[in-house]
Amino acid sequence: MLSSDFANLASEAERMVSFGADWLHMDIMIDVNMQDGHFVPNLTIGAPVIESLRKHTKAYLDCHLMVTNPLDYVDQFGKAGASGFTFHVEVSKDNWQELVKKIKSNGMRPGVALKPGTPIEEVFPLLEGENPVEMVLVMTVEPGFGGQKFMPDMMNKVRTLREKYPTLDIEVDGGLGPSTIDTAAAAGANCIVAGSSVFGAPESAQVISLLRTSVNKAQKTC
Numbered sequence: 001m002l003s004s005d006f007a008n009l010a011s012e013a014e015r016m017v018s019f020g021a022d023w024l025h026m027d028i029m030i031d032v033n034m035q036d037g038h039f040v041p042n043l044t045i046g047a048p049v050i051e052s053l054r055k056h057t058k059a060y061l062d063c064h065l066m067v068t069n070p071l072d073y074v075d076q077f078g079k080a081g082a083s084g085f086t087f088h089v090e091v092s093k094d095n096w097q098e099l100v101k102k103i104k105s106n107g108m109r110p111g112v113a114l115k116p117g118t119p120i121e122e123v124f125p126l127l128e129g130e131n132p133v134e135m136v137l138v139m140t141v142e143p144g145f146g147g148q149k150f151m152p153d154m155m156n157k158v159r160t161l162r163e164k165y166p167t168l169d170i171e172v173d174g175g176l177g178p179s180t181i182d183t184a185a186a187a188g189a190n191c192i193v194a195g196s197s198v199f200g201a202p203e204s205a206q207v208i209s210l211l212r213t214s215v216n217k218a219q220k221t222c
């Protein structure tokens with residue numbers, strides 16, 4: 001939804017659902033605690049906007065938290081009606097267990113994201129043990145902005161994850177569209193975030209359908 005018209009978020013959400021989107025991906029770039037610096041050089045929306053949007057849609061709100069202290073935001077996003085809460089591994093090495101528990105107790109689905117420069121091995125511990133995360137978001141651009149170029153090198157991470165965790169939800173985020181989807185789907189990604197390629201297309205529904213077809217085809221052949 002980062003590519004949507006934020007002044008008309010509810011109708012943009014409804015439009016995307018009617019075009020066939022399964023989830024609405026919400027990019028949360030807010031750092032209230034400025035002492036820690038900003039995780040990304042941008043600002044978007046926080047829990048009050050999620051709460052407002054929730055009144056207009058029943059869709060799965062897949063929240064991608066690009067913040068330095070994700071733990072501070074779990075309660076407010078839970079109350080606001082977020083469905084998934086994906087935090088970054090780079091800022092949660094010391095408290096991810098507490099985070100995952102809190103996300104679940106707030107009725108949300110926990111996910112972990114990693115930046116392009118972060119090795120995939122860093123998320124392995126979060127996929128083991130009693131309280132694992134339920135999705136890994138592999139960033140295929142540097143976090144912060146929509147409309148960037150897909151980084152094909154990140155597919156090594158997706159392949160490694162898919163081999164090790166055959167049923168895991170693996171989300172790819174950044175630069176996905178008709179020209180990059182086959183590479184991501186073949187590597188094993190099954191949750192596709194697409195902002196500019198969908199919003200910028202004359203026929204958004206066709207792009208969504210093409211993305212889904214590519215993932216379904218790749219899953220049948222593996």
Ligand SMILES: O=C(CO)[C@@H](O)[C@H](O)COP(=O)(O)O
Pocket residue numbers: 002003025027064141142143144145146147148173174175176193194195196197
């Ligand atoms: O998390 C991010 C950026 O930080 C992404 O969700 C992008 O916003 C996806 O946009 P496109 O690359 O598809 O335009």
Ligand SMILES: [Fe+2]
Pocket residue numbers: 025026027064173193
């Ligand atoms: Fe995102």
